[in-house]
Amino acid sequence: MPLPSPFHERTASLCESLKFKSWAGYFAVCSYESHPDPEYFAFRNSAGLLDITPLFKYELSGEDSAAFVSYMATRDVSALKIGRVTYSCFCDQRGKVIDDGTISRLDEQRFRVTTGSPAYAWFLQNSRGFQVEVEDVSESIAALAIQGPNSRRILAELVGPGIEDLRFFGLVAARIAGVEVEITRTGYTGDLGFEVWIPRDGALSVWDAVMAAGKAHGIMPVGLDALDIVRIEAGFLLQDVDYFSAPRCIIESRKSTPYEIGLGWTVALDRSPFIGQKALREEKQRGSDWGFVGLEISWEGIEEIYTEYGLPPSLPTQACRMAVPVYSTGRQVGQVTSSTWSPILKKYLALATVEAKQVEIGNQLRVEHTVEYERMRVLATVVERPFYDPERKRT
């Protein structure tokens, strides 16, 4: 049975649909109403409030903390400034991705790392020889994501106009409803947005303050279903859906390197040693076997196959996590791992892993789509990711 998060009292009473699922052992709302549309539009159009407490959170402190984090991550954080956040992969010795997450520098000698699955043992196991202390703060820190075009205005009402100066991937300490929190300008929506890191005891006070300040700005509590649509529009991958954490894979072919899942840009090769460096350097020289792409599935193509059956085209109203094969000239060359109809772009979007030679923008592939129990193939074009990239995200 999942546990209630520190926000459960509020989220549960608002969740009319009673649709919850387990996220890392916590009750997480799928959608507050029977379908996620209004919440999706809150993210894109006003503001959405999401409980992200279930993320795993670790604090790494001590004299060698910078060196240790740089050793564990594909990013070199030794030059990361205090009050800045970066996004990184964490790999095993063979360069296969174990996790991905953010790294915040709280202090000269203190970092906070978020991950999608538990990493305490792994940190500990690799810490020998480093002057570093690893603390699992997953339970003691509650977290909220406030995302959407009005998120900054709402926070400005709570913490003052200074929030305007917080740059993309910046971090600032603040006080909301008397609670000391940290605010980072980060998120998983590809929009203007913030994440607030809150001592567990202050969780409800902060929730109430944000909801009250947000009312006039159209804030809505948002669940994971809406998040899944926006994160695909933003081109973000999800662990256990678009890739699998290496230690949990039974077979080699399920594992991926950062280059193969489109996160090569987080790998800083030429620097002090880090886990997976050698394998990744080799891969970089040799070239990767797989690539990660955004696909736009032809709507005309979809309409056509439905028309053959005399049906109006229909798609799931939610993001889909069912993997389906991708073909090129009749041969399977990969798989779609996430797909969604984008209500804003009016396009049918997918994230896919395909053979490295298929990744070029404009490349035309075919994706399986089932109509009336029959498997059909529909044209899909490789396009730039993110699919949706509003300027306000960075400005």
Added chain:
Amino acid sequence: MSDRSYDSIVIGGGHNGLVCAAYLARAGQKVLVLERRHVLGGAAVTEELYPGFKYSVCSYVVSLLRPEIIRDLQLPKYGLEILPLECSFTPELDGPGLVRWPDADKTRREIARLSKRDSEVYPLFGREMAKVGRMVKPILEMVPPDPTSLNPANLMEMLKLGRLFGRLSEEERILQAKMFTMSAIDFLDEWFESDLLKATMGVSGIIGTFQGVRSPGTAYVLMHHYMGEIDGAFRAWGISKGGTGMISQAIAESAKNLGAEIRTEAGVAQIMVRAGRAKGVVLEDGTELTARHVISGVDPHRTFLGLCEAGDLDAEFLASIKKFKMRGSSGKVNLALDRFPEFTCRPGDGMHVRGDLAIAPSVDYLERAFDDAKYGDFSRRPFMNVVIPSLLDPSVAPPGKHVMSIFVQYAPYAIKEGPEAWPERREAFGDAVIETLAEYCPDLESSILHRQVLSPWDIEQQMGLTEGNIFHGELSLEQLFFMRPTPLWARYQTPIRGLWMCASGTHPGGGIMGASGANAARRILKSRVRA
């Protein structure tokens, strides 16, 4: 002179004119759009008439805008965002009213309160409508065939159309024949028994027409409204973020990006015609501009009776244009509100008001509203369609404040005192609207910060829609499809060579749809060889 010569000049920067220009520019044409007003958009326009409050002055909901246009012109990139309206709410004075929810079971339970039978028939009705809608949809994308032509290209299109009709089952064909001949209420009577439900659904049959819910032919208009499509889902409505004008803005930005030139405050006074061929236009300030194609994005009346010289057209054609019914019948009231006005029968600003609200408490109420209009007056107790966009889109009003958009019917253009009397009657009309709505929403009057009242006369004078007809010509049966605007000239062409039409007065008709503009562009590009 060369910089004054274009491949195409589009008269009018309404959304159709802009769509047409964008497609022509995309095909490499040198295109100029000329708009009379200081803002683009025509009837699809946002204006901040009271500081901090953005009104969708005329049209206020989108459902018909073609998704392929959104994709082709990359409109989301240029700021288009359509927010779905979740519910439809028909308040009552002496009951809880009726709400139709996005959740089918919830709706079934609502309707069951009125009639258990209706509650179960309701989804079946929706499915039938979707079927007929599906049949009609490809027609929207088609250039209307000329039924009298033997040109093979035309025959192909006729065949395609025939096939589409042919695919329908016997029952569906009967259904369709009914749609074309029955009144909205007679048609709904065959399905439903609840008066409140029929009134709620029947209003789709009269929007923009000068007909009552019991007038024959309104069943078709009902279906026309069922064709709205958001995300491939039928019968879905939305509003445009930032107001309806953002649709026009996004299309204009896209057109500019594709190379089109757009000028505002550049009204066209006349279309220049030499030897039966359009040569260009003369602006109100006397400037002459030439082009190979002149494309009118204004309504048929204004195009042929206003911008062309009578001598350039034959009498028979002019007569048919004069016959084309405009007959505006609706007005608009826009309000800036200090706070959310509570509806007595269902308080709160929850989901039920985040959609459209219909003041349509009974079928007789609607028919009585039409009675006033028949005898040349505005309805004392009108039908209204109300949207509070600020609940979904906080950007159109200051925090905590609201905008209310009220579409009102009937307000006949030809009131008995004569249309020019509208400026004196306007505020009385506005008062009738507010009084009616205040019966449901007692808080309303005291929360009004600013109000804008538009009679059909104002819509004509300000937006240039003849007689204030919201669809550039009534959507009645004899004015549709290959008869729009006249049977012989329904293919975006006109009797004047090089003069085309691309606005709502052509197939497939009114509403923010863009189909007329896109279809016209396609026709023009095909004609290039001959031009």
